[in-house]
Structures are given as C-alpha cells and as structure tokens.
Amino acid sequence: MFSFASPSRLAMNPRSRLLAWLLWPVLALCSTTVLAESSADAAKALHLLDYIGADYPPTVRDGKVVDPAEYREQQESSAALAELVKSLPANAEQAGLQQGAQALSSAIDQRQDGASVGRLARQLGARLAVAYEVSQAPIITPDPARGASLYVQNCAICHGDTGAGDGPAGVGLEPAPADLRNAQRMDQLSLYDLYNTLGLGMDGTEMPAFTDQLDERQRWDVAAYIASFTANLQASKGDKTWNIADLARQTPAEIGASEGAAAVEAFRAQRAQPPQVKRGPAQLLEYTSTTLDKSLAAYRAGDHDQAYDLSVAAYLEGFELVESSLDNIDTQARKDTEKSLMAYRQSLQDGLPVAQAEQRLTEAKAKLDQAAKLLGSDGLSWSLSYISGLLILLREGLEAILVLAAILAFLRNTGQQSAVRSVNIGWGLALVAGFATWALAAYVIDVGGAQRELLEGCTALFAAVMVLWLGVWMHDRRHAAAWQDYIKTSLVSGGGRFGFAVLAFFSVYRELFEVILFYETLWLQAGPAGHQAVLAGGATALVLLVGLAWVILRGSAKLPLSLFFSINAALLCALSVVFAGHGVKALQEAGVLGTRPVSFFEFDWLGIHADAYSLGAQAVALLAIVVLYSRSRLAEKRRAAV
Template identity: 85%
Template sequence: MFTFVSASRLAMKFRFRLRTWLHALLLGPVLALCSTLAQAEAPADATKALHLLDYIGADYPPTVAGGKVLDAGEYREQVEFSAVLAELVQGLPAHAERAALEQGVQHLRQAIEQRQDGPQVARQARQLGARLAVAYEVSQAPVITPDPARGAALYAQNCSICHGDSGLGDGPAGVGLEPAPANLRNAERLDQLSLFDLYNTLGLGIEGTEMPSFADQLDERQRWDVAAYIASFTADPQAAKGEKTWNIAELARQTPAEVAASEGTASLAAFRAQRAQPPQVQRGPAQLLDYTASTLDKSLAAYRSGDHDQAYDLSVAAYLEGFELVESSLDNIDTQARRDTEKTLMAYRQALQDGLPVAQAEQRLAVAKAKLEEAAKLLGSDGLSWSLSYISGLLILLREGLEAILVLAAILAFLRNTGQQSAVRSVNIGWGLALVAGFATWALAAYVINVGGAQRELLEGCTALFAAVMVLWLGVWMHDRRHAAAWQDYIKSSLVSGGGRFGFAMLAFFSVYRELFEVILFYETLWLQAGPAGHQAVLAGGATALVLLVGLAWVILRGSAKLPLSLFFSINAALLCALSVVFAGHGIKALQEAGVLGTRPLAFFEFDWLGIHADAYSLSAQALALLAIVVLYGRSWLAEKRRGLA
C-alpha cells in the first residue's frame, strides 16, 4: 500500500490500501483516466482487466497458504474481483486471443475458489496479464528511460509528507492514519509489484479516500521517474552489474518475485538494482519524437472520453517534453520542417482548447503525426553526426546568447563612453549573478525540485516580457538624453547613484538569466543525442560560439568608443528599443508553449531571430511594444521642439 500527496495539498492526509485501489478502479470515476495510461488503441476494458490481474498477482499470495484462508475479508475480495475480471474479458473487442483469455480467466477463478497456494495463483495472473497486454496492445514500458534522480525530487514534493523522506511510512501527515502509510522499504511487499504497477498507482486516484489522481500533476515521464525512485528503496546499487542485463520492457513489467522464481535468488539483487536505475538508453531524436506521438495519442483518447483538461495538459507535455528538445537539432537541418511541425502541434492543441468536434481534432492530430514522422526521418534514429553535433552546439549558444550579449555590450559601452566606470561593476555583478542563478536553477530542477517543461517556459516567458519593458525604458532614456547638455550631471546625481546602478545591474541580470537556463537545457539534451562520439563536437561548437560572442562584444565596445556621443546614444537607443520588440515576441511564444496562452495563426512571415511569429497574440504584443516606442519617442520629439522654441 502506498500514500502519495501533492505539495499543494500538504494539509491533506491520505491513505492507501491496494485492495481499495482496485475496488475504486472498478467502481469509481477514475475509470475515465485509464485510457490515458495505455496506448490510445488499447480498449479501456483491457486496461482495467490488466490492472485487476496485477492486483490479484500482488495481494492473493498472503491471503491463502496450504489451502487455508489467512484473511477472510481479503479472500472474498479476490473471489469478487475474479468474477468482475471474467465480465471484463468477455466484453473485450473481438480478437483471435479472446477465447484463450476467457479460458485462462476461468482457470484463474477455479484456482482461487479451490484456494490454491498464493505463488501459483500469482504466476497464473501474471502470465494471463502478459498475454492480455500483447493481444490488446497495452503499453507497459516507458518510452523514455526512467530517471530516479528526477524521481527523487518529485517524491520529496508529492510523497514524503506521508511516506517520510526515506520511505519508512513515517511522514508527518501519516500520523494516526489507519492503515498507516506503507513502508516502502519493505522488500517482501515491493517484490510483488512491477515498475508498471507503481507507475499506475501514481496515475490513479483512490475512490473513497482523500488521495487524488496524480495524472494531472505528474506527466507520464514523471510518474515513471518516481516509480524508479521508489524501487530504489529496496535495491543495492552495487548489485546492478550482474551477469545479466534486462531491457527496459523487462524491467518495467516483471516483478522481482517473478525473477527470483524463474532465474533464482542470485539474480534478484541485480534485477532490483537495475529496475531502480535502468540502464540509460541514449535519448535520441527518435525516442523523444516517439514520446511526443504516444503522448498525443493519450491526449486524443482523453479528449474522446470527455476529459478536455487532461487532453490539453497531455498535448502540452507532448510538446515540451519531446519535440521541443529536438527543435534545435531539426532547425539546423531544415528550419521550415521545424516550423511546420511546430505549427501542426500548436494547431492540434488549439483544437482541444477551442472544444472542436473529435473528428476535427483527429484530423489535426493526423497532420501533426505525419510531420513528426518527417522530422524523425530528417533527424535519424541514432545519435547525431559529428558535423550536426558541432553545428548544433555552435548555433544553440550563438542564437540564445546573441540578444544577451547585445544588451550587455550596449550598457557597458554606454557607461565607459560616459566616464561612469564605477557603474560597470554593478553591471558585471548583475550578469555574474545571472550565471550563478541560471546554473542553480538548473541544479534545483534536476536534483531538488521539479521544474517541468511548462514551468520552464513560463519562467522564460515572464522573464522575457520583463526584460522587454526594461530595455525599452533604457532605450528611451538614452534617446531622451542624446542632445542634453547636462546629461552627465543628471547621471551622476541620479541614474548611476544608487537606484540607477541597481537598474543597470537588474537589466544585466535578466538579459543573461532568461537565456542561460534554456541554453543549459538544450545542451543537456544535445549531449544525450550526440552520444559519446559526438561530445567533443558539441564542446567544440559551444567554444566556437563563445569566441564569436566575445568578439561581437569587443567590436561593439571598440567601435562605440570612436562614435560621436550623440550618434552613439541614438544607435544604442534604437538597438535597445528593437530588442524590446524581439523580447516581447519571444515572451509571448514561450507562454504559448507553456500552455498559458492559446494560438491564433495568421498569414504573416516569420523570423525567429527577431521574435516575429505568424500568430495574432505574438504580433499584438510586438505591435504594442512598437506603439509604446512611437508614443515615447513622439513625446521626446515634442519636448525637444518646445525647448527649441523656448
């Protein structure tokens, strides 16, 4: 039995009991969620039947021993559930295997009624479940290899309040609960559950208790990550390097008890360790795009069942945790293909948000999946080539760092040209803190707290919009003072003293921070896609980009020193105002990718480097920024005209 609790529900107390879980599964409203936990083509009844078989395989063994019932209440539930199981299998769609499955269920019911020993009944249930999963294509393995390091942070947020930091069931919210939260370090109990069982537990609520479904809080990848972390409680990491290595499908579906029975206890420790830390499969483009496609299928299944919120959330996760991570690589091969694929994914998401008929949503999804297949062919299924790894490493840093370096170089050139060397230190402190904050945010997201794709894009979008306001303010300020005779006195008395220095430092901070976390994310993904053979190419590309960016900053600083002061102010002001328009476009696009804003495509040209996207919301934000520039510049022109007349 397990208890999980969301960080947003710390005041709530939860309890778990495995038989209650299955009882709720059969009787409660959480049945609507089952279709999202299996491949879209898997019938809902097949998924429910598989859950029921898993339950019998896990909870029947301690119920009967030597032909005697040890727990009468539990035994009655087993008999009832076996009857429900028979009805579910009989109601499955026509299939060549259905008759054999029905016969297998009858044999299982007879074994339960005859009170056969637990291990024998559990083995029958597991074997029957395996045949059912194959026949009706119920996916039981993760698309992307689970990462227990990510799962540790999620466990701390959602589970430790009841189960305790170390999984002993001693969390503060579990005090007084009956039954008490499970001791997740009970190896005998955990050995009866597969990773797939743990994954499903996280995805289903418990009817009749305060425990909700976590499907709307933890996406598919996150639930697999937590499952792997829970499995680590009973595993010895040193035992992972055994004589045998299991693949991810075996690690997800098999239980340690099954491995011990079929391969001997000598293999038990190695299996426990490997399922807790599955051998890392290279997270190449094909794997990420497969994740996107399969999650979109789940999204459509949820939409068909009427759960529009869940469908939309899954469509967002499909983009952020899959396709977005290969965008940079695809952009370097075929920019138009990247744009077309992105548009079709957004169009499908918008269909869900607008509540269009299922048929129209299906059509848009079919177009999106066709584009995903084309992208997969362009990227290939294996690791990236040396040249593509180098180009990707170069362009990621160059593209993301260009805007930040332009802002920093403009500010530093301005301060040095106006003799305000003391304020340079504030700017350097600002971007230096941005580097620290960027890497710290990445470390927290990877190892301490969960920052998913939506939160990442939300952070980027808000930071970009704030930076747009800041650079617009600075650009207009410079424009206003390009002809002022007393501008230096004003700077000394106001801008560069105290609050002015803080403003420069803050602008430097946000200009760098908004780009850095995205750069780290893309490099982390590129590192896995390139594989060991391409790591040197990625590093070489990044180093080349860094040299180019430093050279660009030097050219701006050097060239600006030779410009007349009035011209220098005008150029800097124009540059910063232009960047405010770029940042506005980027900020809105990031909020759209996070699912906060919808999309409204327009017939308009696109230029990603300038933040121009053929979308009504993005273009409206940029139009608003342009209007602000016109108004503020117009105000400055009128003020100058009045001074001239005076």
C-alpha cells in the first residue's frame, strides 16, 4: 500500500529521485500484472460460487442429504473457494470475503436449506465482483443467432441439439452432461455464470474450458443461446425491459424473489434474446480496447499465442467494423489507428520486451480514443449513414464492375454471344454463392473476422492471377489475324468460355461477401433512424456502378478493335496489381502474415499500402507483367520475321 506524505517528507536527493524514476515503471508493471492475475482468480472464485449456488439446493432437503456424492463435491468446492479467496491479493474487503467464505462453508457443513445457501453464495459473489472489479456484463450485446451455430460446433456433441444432455459423446460420461433444459437448475444461474463456465470449464467433469476455441464475445453469444432452452421467447415483450447489465448478472430465481413469478418468464426470454440496441462505434471500439488489454495481460503471462490471437480479434471484431465510417470522416485518422493496431500486433509476433509492447499498445489506445471522439458514441448521423452506405458498395463494387464490363465489352465487340452467356452465368452464380456464404456464416457455422479476411485475401490473390492472365491474353490477340485464329481454334470450344466465367465468378464473389457483412454492421450502427439513409446510399452506389458499366460498354463499341484490346489489356493488368495489394493486406488483417511498414505513399483504392509485404506482392505482379509482355513482343517479332 502507498500513502502520500507531507511536503517536507517528500524531499529527495538527486540519487533518490533517479532511483524513484527507475523503479516507477517496474512498480507500475508489477501492479498491472497483479491486477490482471487477481481478476482471473476472482473470476475463478465467482465460478465456484455460481456452481455452489446452482447445485447445492437439490442435495439437501429438510436438513438431510439427498445426494451424498454431490454433497461431498459441494463441501470440496466450498473448501477450495475459501483457499482461493485467501490467496487473492490484499484488499480492504478481503477479510470480510474470507469470513463470508467460511460462513458459506459452515452453512454447507450444517446442511442448511438450499435457498439460504444459494442466497449466501450469490451475495458473496456480488461483494467479490465489486471488490476485485470483475466485469459481469458483456461489452457488445450477445447475439443468440451467432451462438446457435457455435453451440452446434462445440457443445451439441455432448449436450445434444436441444440441450437435453443426450449428445452422442455424452453417453457413459460420469457425471453425465448437464440437462440445459432443466429450468429449476438454470434459474439459479445468471448469463454471466454460463459465460464463465464456458471460459473456465468444470473441474471433476468432462466439461472443458473453451477459452482457446471461443473468444469473449463468442462465449457471451453461446451463453445467450443456452439460456433460450428454458425460455419462452414470445414472453420477451413484457411490461418491463431489463438492461444488459441486469440480464447478465441476475438470475431468474432472484427476479422471481424480488419481482414475483410473473416477471420470471419475461426475464428468461429477454436474457435469451437481449434487446439489440444500436451497436454504436463506441461499443465496438470499447470492445477493441478491452480485448487489447487482455492481449497484453496474456503476453505478460508468457502466453504469446493467446496474446496474438486476442490482438487479431480486437481488430477484426471491433475496429474493422467501424473503419468504413471513420474513413468517411477522417481518412488519415483511420490509417493512423490501423497502423498503430498493426504495430502493436507486430510487437507480439516479433517477441519484443513487454515494455515496448505496452508502449505500442498505449499509442494504439490513444488513437482509438481519437477515433471514438470523431465517430461519437450514439451511433451514426443520417448523412454519415448515407455516405457510408454509398461508399461501401461503390468502393467494393468498382473493381468487380471494371472487370465484368471489360470482359463483356470485349466479347460483344468480337461477336461471341455464347461466351457472354457464360460470363453472365459466372457472376450470377457469384451472387448466389455470396449470399449463401453469408447465410452459412450467420446461421450454420461461425465465420469470424479472421476467416472472412482469409477468404477475401485468397480470392483476391487468385483474381489477381486470373486478371493478369486475361490481360496478357488480350494483348497477345490485339491484332485481327491473331484474334481470328484464336476464334477458330479455342474460344468456340468452351475452354475460353469457362475461363471467362471463372474470372467473372471470383471478381464478384470476392467483394460480395464482405459488402454484405459491412452493410450488416452499418445497419446496426445506424439504428432504425438511419436505415433509410443506408438504403439510399446503397441505391445511389448501385445506380453509379450500373452507369459506369453502361459507359464502358457503349464507349468500347466505338473503338477500333486493336485499340480496344490494348486498353482492356492495360486495365486488367493494372487491376491485377491492385488485387495483389488488397489480397496481401487482407491476409495481414487476418493475422496470417505479419506487417513490415516502410516509407512509401499510400493509395487504398489502388491497393498501395506502405508495407514491404504488400508492395512486394505488387512488385511480383509488375515483374510478371514485364516478363509476359516481353515474351509476347519477342514472339510477335519472330512471327513477323517469318
């Protein structure tokens, strides 16, 4: 403990002041580390209290033990709780918490009735959470729809599809997987209890900890979905609406005791399907900030892989979702914030000392604070919602439209209507596949930010190769004789048509999935008042993109064939360089590749980023263009000589 002394006691000689300045960072670092560890230990203590509060009541009835095995487990848990509270860092409330733990243990030994022991456990848990500043509420409102797919992937194999504990892997387990439809037991658990159990597992059972498989937000989503097994969702629109903090901390049993049985059904329904308030930028940026704090705590503890994974999740599930909106207000602020987040992530990957990683994190959080001030805390204005809706579709769709319009103009100008149909089928299938992927990610399997960026990066790099191939191909056939020869030998056979269809598919698919996800996030940020603005912005962008395609198709029809081929070839080769830059950047955001900032200008729309990896990929694309064009010119000279 530290205390302030009088001014006369504070006088130091130069050596003492130097020693104090040298020791201060060490003391601060140790203090922060202790706080992180105490928060984790306090969460474990809360986990034990939740278990006791839920599972003790059925073991004792009228002072007699009904389930001896379970009763022994309760005694062991209360003893473990007492030791855990005793080991927590010194705190003004610690002595009282130790007395409370002893009182709880005595009540269990005396076989007091379940209601009183459960009440003691909940009260002690509330005091402990306040004393050690353990947050028991989610930053982002849980989404049970996301939780449903995660439950199927991780929990259904033991607990069954309906939560009845009848999953195939649960057969023969002792104790058997919990029946999540047991309303009597579930009413003793809060949403936070379910979240905590998912993170810490359950000692003495086959219930594992899912910290490595599910991040914080995903565990809240699964907890909300599990709560739906005992809820009548039609009862959510009752006379009272609870805020997310109360829905997370309180139990249906507590609501029944304080507000009557009539309120229990509504509470169950609302915690299973929390009201989706407007998810403003402040909420998403707060998620990024708190997740980064957890990342640094893991790094200090020596868990570098967990620290890196958390830093990736902090970016992809928080900041990236407000990037488009911030870009429309202050592009430089968006770039600076993104660079600072990547710099912190790279410090973890490079294994830098904790002090340097902490310094980079401090810089990143300062940028996040500035971004939050620019965006505001209450969601997006009407004008910003409109501009965001416009630019998201315009920016993501422009490259796809350029590729499609160039291909279609080329095929129509050369009279290949059968190939035009193949291209139309290609981009039509891309629309179907894009929406199907989004539906799959939203309702069947969970596709997180990392998987989304990985998908975008891979398709962008594949599209870069395909577009480069097509550009060089057009350049080789820019002369009428070469084109007529190709028509006779290849295009009519179907191989050429297939290549065009594949390129059309990937050009549209790589953009569509991300466009949908960005609009989904923008829809939540804008709120009901901004939905019309988002739709208006998207409609405006769609008109502009259709107009651009029409201009290209009309304008290209008036160009001589050789000049048209040359322009198209140059455009497609340039797009291959753009796609290469975008693809590498997406893989960096997914955490697959590191970052190596360099002094260079940036132009996001052209995929030019001041990073060695991204610029290196574009340099490879440019080198490929030079080599392939040089080869084409040599072949042309040989033909002319003959």
